[in-house]
Amino acid sequence: MENKETALGVAVVGYGNAGRQHVQALADAGSAHAVAVVESDPAAAARARADGLAVRELADVLADGGVHALALCLPPGSRTGVAEAAVAAGKHLLLEKPPARAPEELAGLLSLAGAGGVLAAVMFQHRFALPRRLLGADPDRWAGAVATLTISRPRADAHYRQAGWRSDPRDALGGVTAHLGVHYLDLACQLLGPPREVVPLSRIDAAPGIDTQLCGHLVFASGARLSVVVTSRSAARFEQLTVLGADAWLEVRSGAVTGESGGEPIIAPSRPASRLRTELYQELAGAAAGGPPLDVAALSRAAGVVAALDGLLTKPAHSVTEPLS
Template sequence: MAAETHTVGIAVVGFGNAGAQHVAAVQALPGVRLAAVVESDPAAARRAREAGLPVRPLSEALADPGTDAVAVCLPPGHRPAVLADAVAAGKHLIIEKLPARLPAELDEILAASARAELFSTVMFQHRFALPGPLRDEAPERFADAVGSLLISRPRSADHYREGWRAEPEAAVGGVSVHLGAHYLDLACQLLGEPVAITCLSRTDAVAGIDTELSGHIAFRSGARLTVTVTCRAAARFEQLTVLGRQDWVEVRAGATAGEVDGRPLAAPARPAAELRQDVYRELADALRGGPAPDLSRLDRSSGVVRILDGLLHSVVGANRQVAA
């Protein structure tokens, strides 16, 4: 185990919007340092240097014994080789959402990390906003629940017709992945393992890149969830509602309300920047000898990866069963 006084070094691969957010989270935490920014795009690398950040080649960052973990902030389709190299170099992982394009790809990352005895974590930071009673035994608590998820964030369709965002192999999908993934992940934390996924309707900017999608998900717990994600409406809106036999919960724009065990439950929204720091803090604490990461564990992402695979790759109206 690392010493309690160990300063945890993080290399951030990719300095786009997500990478910049990771860098800010790393720089905000005591006992965590930015070991490197890895960026192949000359303009983005120049921005990083102008900000005073240590821009280094990937091979150099991975060879550095002061690099404990690698945060991979590339588009999903551009990550596999970097993840493989990081694991081969013995580096722990923080992966930006969506962590894998397909369930099989996620399984490969998890298996490789386990063989190397490395921690693998994911930047689904909104898990840390759930109040304590919703973090434990949630699927059992909400067995047979009904739920709805509605997300709207205005975007021009042209946003999904340019660069890597227009390429299904790189981006995986459009609004369902890039706007819906966080709340779909929260739904899985509450409702458990999905077993059947039906895409009810979808509209694409280009083939495979959705601008509006509706679907239905059935969970092993008996819960059912209807989902709509769109960028075609003017309103910005995010709401997940789950109604159980006795308990209920609503997460709206990051704030949580509900009733659990007969008692009111309320938690205000927290800034996303603080929640990202929680992800890094959990990993850093583990690397200093504390408990292994829990909320940020990559294996807790299997549900959302399966749901998005089902919604994006099934025929509209067809019920797709999920393999156990």
């Protein structure tokens, strides 16, 4: 295990479900560790202290030379000001998903980080489940492919209608698609490239702008086409991305990867999401220490999925807001 004096010191901003996942990943990273938690909610701050973590003010960690990076586990609509303050203090950024509300916001974050000379990463840990050779090595591999994405993550209506940020589309960005379907939608964009056409077909909302079911269609610059179904209205838990190309095919199902390309098998067994988050932190820590630059974890890789979300969630679709049982 690396000495904490030389490891990447991370302040986790927000100690909800995502924040706790970040702290767990940091505990296993070796090359990075949690210096502190920043949390304004008294109950969440008490949980952090009970977990043995120091709870500090944002201004305090920004002024601390032992804090090298901030993990922003905040609602998407509440991050920009904290990100600006972090970059001004010379801190690297790690954003929880979804990383931005629109392509313009993502471009602004990337420009901000570039001008400040800091690294910008995003917690799309499922990218680390894909064999590296599939990530952009051959842009023609999936030219003209057809693909399907099906995500079912059951959630009660109270999850999206409760008081707080999850019921406010300005803070939450959306519902099931933005927060649960987004991981595999990002995988599709990593494989197929940037979308050039996004068509939302139908949507059911728990509250205006907070989707619980969405169907859509994407056409990519490669000519590949993707049909998307994301729902929280089924009792099933199911995650599957299937891509069928001319001489290659790929399936990612519940984290396991199988397929074939050029006659060569593609096999990667499922690994715990906690382990994938740790690998992401290790890549960030290595880049911050002067090693290989950010690659899989890079925020710049999120341009495709942000454009996809923007099209699916903001373009007109057949949409119904109805009470859920």
